[in-house]
Amino acid sequence: MTTSSLPQLRASADDAPQTRQLAAPQQQRRYWNWKQVWFQLHWFIGITAGTVLVIIGLSGATLAFKDELLDLMNPGVRHVAVETRTPLTPAQLSNIAAAEHGQRVASITMYAEAGAAPRLFFAPKNGQRRGESIYLHPYTGATQPALAGAEFFEWTESLHRWLLLPRDPGRQVAGALALCLLGLALSGLYLRWPRRPLDWRTWLxxxxxxxxxxxxxxxxxxxxxxxxxxxxxxxxxxxxxxxDVVRDNIDAWAGKPPRMAQAPAKKGGGKAPAVDISLAWTSFQLHAAGWTLASVRLPTRAGEAVQFTWLASDAPHERARSRMSIAPADGTLTESEPYSQQALGSRLVNIIYPLHMGTYFGLPGRIIVTVASLGLPLFAITGWMLYLGRRKAKRAVQAQRAMLGAGAANKQNTGLPTLVAYASQSGQAERLALESARALQQAGVAVDVQSLDRFDPAQLRQYQRALIVASTFGEGEAPDGTRRFARLLQATTGTPLAGLEFGMLALGDRHYSAFCGFGHALAQQLHALGATSLFPLIEVDKHDPAALAGWSTALARCSGSAIDAIGVQEEASYAEWRLARRVLLNPGSLGGELHEITLTGPADATWEAGALAEIIPCNADGSDGEGSHPDSAHHAPRSYSLASLPSDGELQLLVRQERHAGEENQGHGLASGWLTRFAPLGSPIRLRLQANPAFAPALVDVPCIYIGNGSGLAGLRAHLRARQRAGLARNWLLFGERQQAFDSVCGAELQGWLDTGHLARLDKVFSRDGERQYVQDRLRASANELREWLAQGAIVYVCGSLQGMATGIDAVLQELLGQEGLDALLAAGRYRRDVY
Structure with a gap:
């Protein structure tokens, strides 16, 4: 934004109270809407269960390709060279293994693939849950070498399934972690739910x-x-x-028998009746055309059938297995249940394992599950970094509060302390007040530092002496946060302040007719209430060193000791920046040209959203604008809201080209004409950065409402960029301009924020299109939504023209909240303005 000269609200104002209010009430008070509750649950589960979920994810990824890894580590064990002779039958293989190992064979798994080694399972010995297994050479029946790495994968599976704990409690813990991951996934979905959920780009x-x-x-x-x-x-x-309760209920719904009933009736490695299963195997091959895998369970008692569980070549997944029972004596088929004829519930239950492993979708599914499992460390790391970042930011805010309040009260000396109070808009008054308080403390004077934002006029009676640093906002008005104090003081009658001595340092800008207007009004009212002056009111035009020296002298008289010069460090030097580019943002607009000005400067330059740039203007011919005209306003530095952040790598401004009658500078404003028209690319621009704490960003998880018009979008854009980079998405932007066809300033960026959910709501109002309407009208029409946002703790930012837009927003808020409600909003630091 720009003005024809440095605005009083910026050159002389300050902020301190606003910054402190952000740090204190906003940190101390949480607005527990549902989204905030889910956010707290999300990060709490993430930083607690997330670390253990990493272990489950990595172990799951390891198991996803276990078979391929085992084959790679054990060539020639599970797959042998294909031979021309016929592979041995299950009966032959079981007889060879039983004779060689002296154990009863419980089952054997056969593979139709040529060269695939069958896997044989012995009956479990007493006290064992399951028996040992071996691989057999399909052509000789010889026992294959033990698989190298098998123990590692068994350990990994125990880690994945029950975290190496005893089996039953381990399953309970793993289940709890699964619920945590489900909660993280669903809460994350809720937290990032965008305004346009059907736009896939928003999500992916x-x-x-x-x-x-x-x-x-x-x-x-x-x-x-x-x-x-x-x-x-x-x-x-x-x-x-x-x-178990989940599994048993699902199995019962699916029609599966209870797991105890499914278990073998007898355990142990004792002898079973010798049964020749050759005929059963021949019969199976006749009835199961196209089989690829068959598990053959041998009878455990006389008269039992041989049980076959087999997988067809066209099976939809690895657990889509058919069942068959065949009498061993004559090969009679006693029971056949193809997978396609099994109950729907049973088939759905059989999908559970393939879904978990990803095999239901073949190799692509396994890859997806593996990548997702490997992604859990990514979420844990980024989640921890975001959490630690929030903690660091919170500590920084707390440290800032401690620094601002370091000189607030020094009660070591006897007697009443001297009140050092300030009324601040952009931060200068607070800085001068704190510096004055520290100087007085060093001189042995007890002080009590207070912001008039949170001060009640009745409290003045507690003091015998007060030193006040008062900034003026706009045309003689009180700073935003001090409006309540000023109103209450004006309503006070009588002489309750008789006996109070006060000194006043009034900050202002002589360009404005009501120079230091609020300081004078405040002093006048204090006099009317019976207070007396310690010394004549001291006016400061911007950073006038002579006036500040007078203030230092006055403080020295009050303390009886020498006082170092106050405010000397306020005058920062101007650095040389370069004009990198300028872009006209509104060609054809009815309003003045609005340009995006990009500057490059010192690599170590830093600022935060809401900060300002003071620029020394030049004439159209490039000559120094300072001292080129007898009017002091002519050569004053111009102040602009920064539209970018240091991380953007450049400094950006939105500058409205000012036009006026006359030949000077070809009818252009001094600074705006230089920046938007006359300055050659690459030319030096003298600039200094100015903090603006009253318009400081809210980088905590509260909603924010941003309202502005014209070049006021600059400051709002910087805020929204800062919120985006902090991962804070509850933002509502109301922006006004003239014509949509020509004045859709930064339209692509704003629309992108809306599409991705960074902007929860975007209202663009164009006053010259159709019915004449302004942002204050749109805000009034959205009163219900505004109430909801404010109830959730929203902070309101206003940036743009003081006359019309800003005063209109003020009126809407007063209508909605009442005077006390508006005062409370200001006192809480939840109504922040940067207007001109």
Whole structure:
């Protein structure tokens, strides 16, 4: 934004109270809406269960390709060279293995693939849950070498399924972790639910150009969305095996017999009747055309049939197995249950394992499950980094509060302390007040530092002496946060302040007719209430060193000791920046040309959203604008809201080209004409950065409402970029301009934020299109939504023209909240303005 000269509200104002209010009430008060509750649950589960979930994810990824890894580590064990002779039958293989190992054979798994080694299972010995298994050479029946790495994968499976704990409690813990992962997935889905959920780009597009916290959040959210369906499938299927009550109920619904009934009636490695299963095997091959895998369970008692569980070549997945029973004596088929004829419930239950392993979708499914499992460390790392970043930011805010309050009260000396109070808009008054308080303390004077934002006029009676630093906002008005104090003081009658001595340092800008207007009004009212002056009111025009020296002298008289000069460090030097480019944003607009000005400067330059740039203007011919005209306003530095962040790598401004009658500078405003028209690309621009704490960003998880018009979008854009990079998405932007066809300023960026959910709501109002309407009208029409946002703790930011837009927004808020409600909003630091 720009003005024809440095605005009083910026040159002389300050902020301190606003910054402190952000740090204190906003940190101390949480607005527990549902989204906030889910956010707290999401990060709490993530930083607690997330670490253990990493172990489950990595172990699951390891098991996904276990067979391939074992074959790679053990060539020639599970697959042998194909020979021309016929492979041995199950009967031959079981006889050879039983004779060689002296154990009863329980079952044997055969493979139709040539060269695949059958796997034979012995009956479990007493006290064992399951028996040993070996692989046999399909052509000789010789026992194959033990698989190298098999013990590692068994250990990994125990880690994955029950975290190496005893089996039953381990399953319970693993199930609880599965529920945690399900909660993380669903809460993450809720937290990033965008305004336009049907736009796939909103969900699945990752922006690699992001940096820092914003990059982490975007990676965390987008990758989580990609993996969401997989995690839901993994957790739901994992819960099936973790809790008996879940598994038993699902099995009962599916018509499966209870697991105890499914178990073998007899355990142990004792002798079983010798049964020749040759005829049964021949019969099976006749009735199961196209089989690829067959598990043959041998009878455990006389008269029992041989049980076959087999997989057809056209089976939809690895657990889609048919069942068959064949009498061993004559090969009679006693029972046949193809998979396609099994009950629907039973078939659905059989899908659980393939879904969990990803094999239901073949090799692509296994790859997807593996990648998703390997993604759990990514979410844990990025989640921890985001959490630690929030902790660091919180500690920084707490440290800032401690620094601002360091000189607030020094009660070591006897007697009443001297009140050092300030009324601040952009931060200068607070800085001068704190510096004055520290100087007085060093001189042995007890002080009590207070912001008039949170001060009641009645409290003045507690003091005998007060030193006040008062900034003026706009045309003689009180700073935003001090309006309540000023109103209450004006309503006070009588002489309750008789006996109070006060000194006033009034900050202002002589360009405005009501120079230091609020300081004078405040002093006048204090006099009317019976207070007396310690010394004549001291006016400061911007950073006038002579006036500040007078203030230092006055403080020295009050303390009886020498006082170092106050405010000397306020005058920062101007650095040389370069004009990198300028872009006209509204060609054809009815309003003045609006340009995006890009500057490059010192590599170590840093600022935060809401900061300002003071620029020394030049004449159209490039000559120094300072001192080129007898009017002091002519050569004053111009102040602009920064539209970018340091992480953007450049400083951006939105500058409205000012036009006026006359030949000077070809009818252009001094600074705006230089920046938007006359300055050659690459030319030097003298600039200094100015903090603006009253318009500081809210980088905590509260909603924010951004309202502005014209070049006021600059400051709002910087705020929204900062919120995006902090992963804070509850943002509502109301922006006004003239014509949609010509004045859709930064339209692509705003629409992108809306599409990705960074903007929860975007209202663009164009006053010259159809019915004449302004942002204050749209805000009034959205009163219900505004109430909801404010009830959730929303902070309101206003940036743009003071007359019309800003005063209109003020009126709407007063209508909606009443005077007391508006005062409370200001006092809480939840109504922040940067207007001109």
């Amino acid at each position: 597009t990752f922006d690699p150009a992001l940096k820092g916290r914003s990059f982490l959040w975007n990676l965390h959210a987008v990758a989580g969305t990609w993996c969401l369906v997989v995690y839901v499938a993994l957790t739901l299927t994992g819960i099936y095996w973790s809790y």
